Amino acid sequence: MNNPNNNGNNKGSSTLDSISKEIEDRDEQRKLQQLRNKEIHQQTQIDLSNSNNITKCINEINQLEKEIENELQQIDLSTSSKDSTTTPLTIDSIKNTFNDIEHKIATMSLLLAESNHFLPLFEIKNLNLTISNVQKNTNTLKDKVIPKQKFSFKRAAKSSTPKVTNNTTIDTSIPSPAVAPLVDNESIFDNSNIKGFNGKELVYPPTATTSTSSSSDTINDLLISNLVDCKVILKMKVLTACKINNIKNCTIISHSPIDGSIFIDNCIDTTFSFSSRQIRIHYSSNCRFNIFVKSNPIIEGCNGIKFSSYPHRQLQLTDQDYSRFMQYNFDLININADTEKYKDVNDFDWLQTKPSPHWELVKEEQE
Amino acid sequence: MGLLTVLKKLKQKEKELRILLLGLDNAGKTTILKKFNGEDISTISPTLGFNIQTLLYKDYKLNIWDVGGQKTLRSYWRNYYEENDAVIWVIDSSDIRRIDDCKEELKKLLDEEKFAGASFLVFANKQDLDGALTSEQIAKYMDLESLSTHHWEIKSCSAVTGQGLEEGIEWVVNDIISRCFILD
Ligand SMILES: Nc1nc2c(ncn2[C@@H]2O[C@H](COP(=O)(O)OP(=O)(O)OP(=O)(O)O)[C@@H](O)[C@H]2O)c(=O)[nH]1
Ligand SMILES: [Mg+2]
Numbered sequence: 279m280n281n282p283n284n285n286g287n288n289k290g291s292s293t294l295d296s297i298s299k300e301i302e303d304r305d306e307q308r309k310l311q312q313l314r315n316k317e318i319h320q321q322t323q324i325d326l327s328n329s330n331n332i333t334k335c336i337n338e339i340n341q342l343e344k345e346i347e348n349e350l351q352q353i354d355l356s357t358s359s360k361d362s363t364t365t366p367l368t369i370d371s372i373k374n375t376f377n378d379i380e381h382k383i384a385t386m387s388l389l390l391a392e393s394n395h396f397l398p399l400f401e402i403k404n405l406n407l408t409i410s411n412v413q414k415n416t417n418t419l420k421d422k423v424i425p426k427q428k429f430s431f432k433r434a435a436k437s438s439t440p441k442v443t444n445n446t447t448i449d450t451s452i453p454s455p456a457v458a459p460l461v462d463n464e465s466i467f468d469n470s471n472i473k474g475f476n477g478k479e480l481v482y483p484p485t486a487t488t489s490t491s492s493s494s495d496t497i498n499d500l501l502i503s504n505l506v507d508c509k510v511i512l513k514m515k516v517l518t519a520c521k522i523n524n525i526k527n528c529t530i531i532s533h534s535p536i537d538g539s540i541f542i543d544n545c546i547d548t549t550f551s552f553s554s555r556q557i558r559i560h561y562s563s564n565c566r567f568n569i570f571v572k573s574n575p576i577i578e579g580c581n582g583i584k585f586s587s588y589p590h591r592q593l594q595l596t597d598q599d600y601s602r603f604m605q606y607n608f609d610l611i612n613i614n615a616d617t618e619k620y621k622d623v624n625d626f627d628w629l630q631t632k633p634s635p636h637w638e639l640v641k642e643e644q645e
Numbered sequence: 646m647g648l649l650t651v652l653k654k655l656k657q658k659e660k661e662l663r664i665l666l667l668g669l670d671n672a673g674k675t676t677i678l679k680k681f682n683g684e685d686i687s688t689i690s691p692t693l694g695f696n697i698q699t700l701l702y703k704d705y706k707l708n709i710w711d712v713g714g715q716k717t718l719r720s721y722w723r724n725y726y727e728e729n730d731a732v733i734w735v736i737d738s739s740d741i742r743r744i745d746d747c748k749e750e751l752k753k754l755l756d757e758e759k760f761a762g763a764s765f766l767v768f769a770n771k772q773d774l775d776g777a778l779t780s781e782q783i784a785k786y787m788d789l790e791s792l793s794t795h796h797w798e799i800k801s802c803s804a805v806t807g808q809g810l811e812e813g814i815e816w817v818v819n820d821i822i823s824r825c826f827i828l829d
């Protein structure tokens with residue numbers, strides 16, 4: 279790309295020749311590079327298949343885990359200790375350490391993914407557990423020490439949205455569970471957020487807005503986070519995007535189609551019933567997904583995930599509900615190309631053909 | 646080689662452009678491509694490796710490499726860094742929780758020497774969502790203003806409505822051809 283275009287138009291053919299040569303060279307280079315990339319890829323695979331690497335891989339992952347646990351401990355000490363002999367770390371250096379830790383966790387997952395095909399099954403399980411544990415510990419500590427409001431762009435404010443704030447639900451005398459959510463005990467229940475509840479049953483959208491159907495129609499971006507022991511029922515017309523994180527021991531059920539993706543992160547012991555275009559599940563364990571989905575669900579950094587079909591009959595959808603689903607091309611009743619999609623789960627930590635140990639199909643729950 | 650032949654050859658070659666499409670998972674990369682191409686966008690699966698899509702835009706053939714953005718895939722991104730005419734970075738503008746993650750990955754990418762000379766477009770995607778940040782907010786937060794190593798531009802768009810996609814692609818193509826040797 280170093281040939282400037284400031285040559286006049288009337289240059290002789292020698293310039294043209296050299297330009298066209300340059301282009302050919304460039305193409306040649308690209309081809310070579312592609313070949314080289316392929317070779318490199320093959321090489322790393324061959325290297326990893328060497329059996330010596332079993333111990334090497336395990337050691338490396340364990341080593342990374344040790345480093346991370348050390349770093350976490352240091353942060354924890356420096357932020358929780360009241361004794362003045364330890365110098366407190368600055369927020370920047372804490373953030374840096376977390377970045378470093380997250381990088382290490384990603385490396386661990388990658389190492390494991392690359393080694394799946396030669397590691398014994400029980401090692402894979404162990405290592406997976408190791409990784410999801412450090413991930414959990416990291417998230418917990420991070421939520422504890424880094425102020426929640428990292429930066430404050432306001433959501434494009436819907437001025438008419440009443441905010442049903444509920445600060446009384448959280449009984450602070452109960453010791454918080456091992457999950458992060460309750461550290462930040464602000465509860466929000468409005469059109470775009472369900473956040474920070476413990477032991478509640480919540481029906482969405484907030485009743486204050488369901489009466490004005492126009493506003494509940496325009497809901498298109500919902501964030502569900504920091505819930506423990508809750509039941510959440512979604513009953514909007516349709517939702518375009520949904521993000522869910524930091525959930526423990528909850529049930530989340532949607533009676534309406536989600537015409538976009540559901541992005542799930544850091545959830546445990548929770549049951550979800552959904553229908554959507556995409557379902558993306560990250561760093562979660564022991565969850566159940568009863569779903570109708572129009573593409574392959576994916577999991578990453580997960581363990582103990584169960585998949586089953588969307589229980590539309592148990593939910594006792596009305597004819598009106600069904601036609602709303604149909605309106606967004608979710609055909610729940612007739613057998614069609616989407617009916618069995620929920621079974622084709624892609625596990626990003628499992629790139630081989632035998633079944634992933636991180637998830638399984640289960641029968642639909644009977645009443 | 647006669648002048649005419651050279652000219653013709655030159656034109657043919659130059660009309661093929663290679664573009665790399667990156668961004669966090671769920672940003673909407675694959676949806677942008679399919680939408681631009683008029684294909685169905687309701688059954689797209691998260692990208693497991695990468696896919697190559699050829700778009701025809703005006704007289705140009707754009708070979709677009711769409712690489713999956715899951716965490717486990719990001720370390721493979723570098724396999725696609727060579728010889729790109731442009732890089733398009735896609736952002737889910739409503740994903741405030743992961744914006745630091747996004748900023749960091751973007752920074753790593755910009756530090757990459759292999760992109761020297763490539764045009765650089767940021768798509769602030771999902772503008773149809775209520776929670777979406779504007780492209781100005783994103784440019785500011787991502788520090789794009791201070792970026793002097795690349796020709797860059799940020800465009801807001803929505804892959805679902807299609808709004809803004811063509812403007813973005815047009816900028817990319819114009820920027821590439823204005824830098825490369827073009828004979829009229
Ligand atoms: N509302 C809305 N949703 C969008 C938009 N663009 C993409 N989506 C949705 O976002 C989800 C993710 O889109 P993809 O195109 O699969 O994302 P990707 O960047 O290719 O993700 P990876 O392949 O995992 O890297 C899909 O459910 C899309 O329907 C948009 O502009 N607006
Ligand atoms: Mg994709």
